[in-house]
Each structure stands twice: as C-alpha cells, then as structure tokens.
Amino acid sequence: MSTSTTPTGSRTLTAPAAPQAPTAASDTPGPAVLSALPAPGTGDVEVPRYAPQWLQLREPADAAARAHELLDPLRIRLANRSGRATDVVVHDLGCGTGSMGRWLAPLLDGAQHWILHDRDPYLLHFATVGAPRAAADGSRVTVTTQRGDIGRLTPDALTGASLVTASALLDVLTADEIDTLAAAIVGAGCPALLTLSVVGRVELTPEHPMDKEIGDAFNAHQRRGELLGPDALSAASEAFGRLGASVRVHPSPWRLGAEQAELTEEWLRGWVGAAVEHRPELADRADTYLRDRLAACAAGELRAVIHHSDVLVLPRPTGEA
Numbered sequence: 001m002s003t004s005t006t007p008t009g010s011r012t013l014t015a016p017a018a019p020q021a022p023t024a025a026s027d028t029p030g031p032a033v034l035s036a037l038p039a040p041g042t043g044d045v046e047v048p049r050y051a052p053q054w055l056q057l058r059e060p061a062d063a064a065a066r067a068h069e070l071l072d073p074l075r076i077r078l079a080n081r082s083g084r085a086t087d088v089v090v091h092d093l094g095c096g097t098g099s100m101g102r103w104l105a106p107l108l109d110g111a112q113h114w115i116l117h118d119r120d121p122y123l124l125h126f127a128t129v130g131a132p133r134a135a136a137d138g139s140r141v142t143v144t145t146q147r148g149d150i151g152r153l154t155p156d157a158l159t160g161a162s163l164v165t166a167s168a169l170l171d172v173l174t175a176d177e178i179d180t181l182a183a184a185i186v187g188a189g190c191p192a193l194l195t196l197s198v199v200g201r202v203e204l205t206p207e208h209p210m211d212k213e214i215g216d217a218f219n220a221h222q223r224r225g226e227l228l229g230p231d232a233l234s235a236a237s238e239a240f241g242r243l244g245a246s247v248r249v250h251p252s253p254w255r256l257g258a259e260q261a262e263l264t265e266e267w268l269r270g271w272v273g274a275a276v277e278h279r280p281e282l283a284d285r286a287d288t289y290l291r292d293r294l295a296a297c298a299a300g301e302l303r304a305v306i307h308h309s310d311v312l313v314l315p316r317p318t319g320e321a
C-alpha cells in the first residue's frame with residue numbers, strides 16, 4: 001500500500017501489504033490500531049499495532065509541538081561528549097514511521113547514525129524509506145533498524161549511544177518498562193530526549209458539558225492494566241531522578257484549529273471511542289457528543305489543545321566521577 005509524501009522530500013512510501021481493519025480504541029487517541037501483532041520474543045502475546053496513516057497524520061502537529069527549548073542543552077551535551085569526532089549515534093525507541101528522526105536530525109549539527117527501534121517490522125519499513133538524509137550543517141545522516149521489545153532493553157543495547165530519543169512512547173509503557181528504559185539509558189550514560197507524553201489534560205473551545213466526563217474516561221482507559229498513560233511522565237522523571245540523572249520537563253501541547261481539522265476529527269473519534277470502551281454506559285450520550293463535536297470541527301469552529309510534555313534527561317556521562 002502507498003501513503004503520502006514525507007517531510008524529507010517528495011518520496012512516496014510504499015510498504016508491503018498490511019493487515020486491514022483500522023479504527024479501534026487505542027493507547028493514543030486516533031485510529032492507531034491496525035490489528036494485534038505478536039510481541040517479539042513473547043510467543044503468542046499480542047500487542048497493539050499502530051496504523052502508519054495515523055502516525056503520518058499527526059506528524060506535522062507533533063513537529064510543531066515538540067519543545068525547542070530543550071534543544072540547546074542537548075546540543076551542548078552532545079558537543080561535549082567524549083568521542084565527539086565520531087558520528088552522533090542516536091537510538092530512537094518506538095520509532096513508528098520515523099517521525100522523530102525526520103524532526104530532530106535536521107536540527108542537530110554533525111554526521112549522525114540513527115538506530116530505529118520498534119517491534120513492528122511494517123512500521124520499520126516506512127521509517128527506513130522516509131529516513132532523514134542530512135543534518136543541520138549538511139552532514140550525512142544514516143539509518144539502520146532494529147526490531148525488538150523496548151521493555152526488554154539492556155544497557156548493552158545502548159552501548160556507544162550518544163543520544164536516546166522517543167516520541168509518543170512513554171504513555172504506552174508500564175512502570176516496569178519505564179524502569180527498564182531508565183536503567184538502560186542511565187547505564188549507557190547518554191542524554192535522552194523523550195517527547196510528547198500525554199499528561200491527561202485536554203481543552204476544547206467552545207466548551208461542552210460532557211468534555212470532562214469523556215476526558216476522565218479516556219484517561220482511565222489509558223491507565224488500563226498496568227499502562228501508565230498520563231502518569232508516565234512523572235513515573236519516568238522519578239525513575240531517572242532515582243538513578244541520579246537530571247531531568248528537565250517542558251510542555252509540548254498540540255494546538256489544533258481549523259487548519260488541522262482532519263487530525264482533530266481522527267483524534268476526536270479515537271478519544272471518544274476509547275472513553276466509551278472504558279465506560280460503555282456513556283455510549284448513547286457520547287454518540288451525540290461526538291456528532292456535535294465533529295460538526296463543529298467540520299465548520300471550523302472547534303479548537304483543541306491536547307497537552308503533552310517533553311523531557312530531557314541528562315545522566316552523568318559513563319566514567320564521570
């Protein structure tokens with residue numbers, strides 16, 4: 001199947017046939033889940049599979065939202081790293097179709113090698129085809145992929161890393177997975193830029209009496225099982241803090257208006273759908289609510305702020321006293 005062009009140029013992405021049947025309630029708002037995918041190394045355990053169409057639809061809003069304020073301290077840390085004569089090696093965890101690399105690689109100077117991690121080989125294909133090619137100063141950017149489960153990352157997996165990145169990942173992890181991730185990053189002694197974690201707050205204008213009820217049900221859906229959902233950022237900050245790393249958090253909200261109507265519509269469907277999945281008794285009222293909200297969106301009268309935060313983690317470099 002084919003998709004639209006990527007921000008890296010006019011390349012058209014073509015991927016092998018994927019299972020169909022989009023739209024199911026999901027970890028992130030939107031038509032994220034294509035179907036279940038057996039988790040690597042877990043036998044028959046199935047995990048959600050993210051639709052590349054959803055990841056591509058959100059990519060411009062993600063790029064506009066990520067906190068540039070965290071980039072200067074990151075650049076300083078990278079400029080002072082040991083072995084700085086060699087390529088910057090970036091591990092992007094839960095890369096999906098590679099949106100983080102397309103955003104960040106052209107904002108950093110110097111030759112870079114990105115290692116894109118995901119458990120979904122279908123998304124890794126998209127990430128490879130749409131990989132960034134050049135750094136801010138024109139230096140080359142190369143990419144390889146690695147399929148695997150981030151929840152099982154060992155510090156060895158990040159040996160030689162100059163930087164770890166992730167985007168829209170923390171809130172789909174469990175506390176154990178976040179602890180594992182924090183231990184691996186701090187063990188490797190490299191900085192980490194972990195962007196776009198939902199924080200459980202949504203503002204819709206004009207307001208509607210059901211906004212809070214839907215928002216609360218959605219947040220509860222995100223916390224189902226052992227998933228952290230909107231608690232992920234504070235759990236991650238605490239986990240890194242316990243390991244002696246310094247942590248800087250900066251807001252990175254999506255600000256959606258008439259120009260982002262397609263994204264807002266898909267986000268609304270996923271947001272309300274997940275709320276109803278968690279509280280089926282809301283179904284009738286939520287149906288009317290969704291119809292009203294979609295009509296306002298189509299008329300260009302709805303604005304949405306979906307709050308996220310980014311975090312920059314600066315562990316002590318390995319070997320430093």
Ligand SMILES: C[S@@+](CC[C@H](N)C(=O)[O-])C[C@H]1O[C@@H](n2cnc3c(N)ncnc32)[C@H](O)[C@@H]1O
Binds near residue numbers: 168
């Ligand atoms: C919400 S998507 C975000 C994708 C991408 N970072 C972006 O911003 O467009 C989450 C991604 O993390 C991957 N993922 C989630 N949990 C994972 C795990 N435990 N191991 C490996 N990949 C995982 C999913 O396959 C998916 O591609």
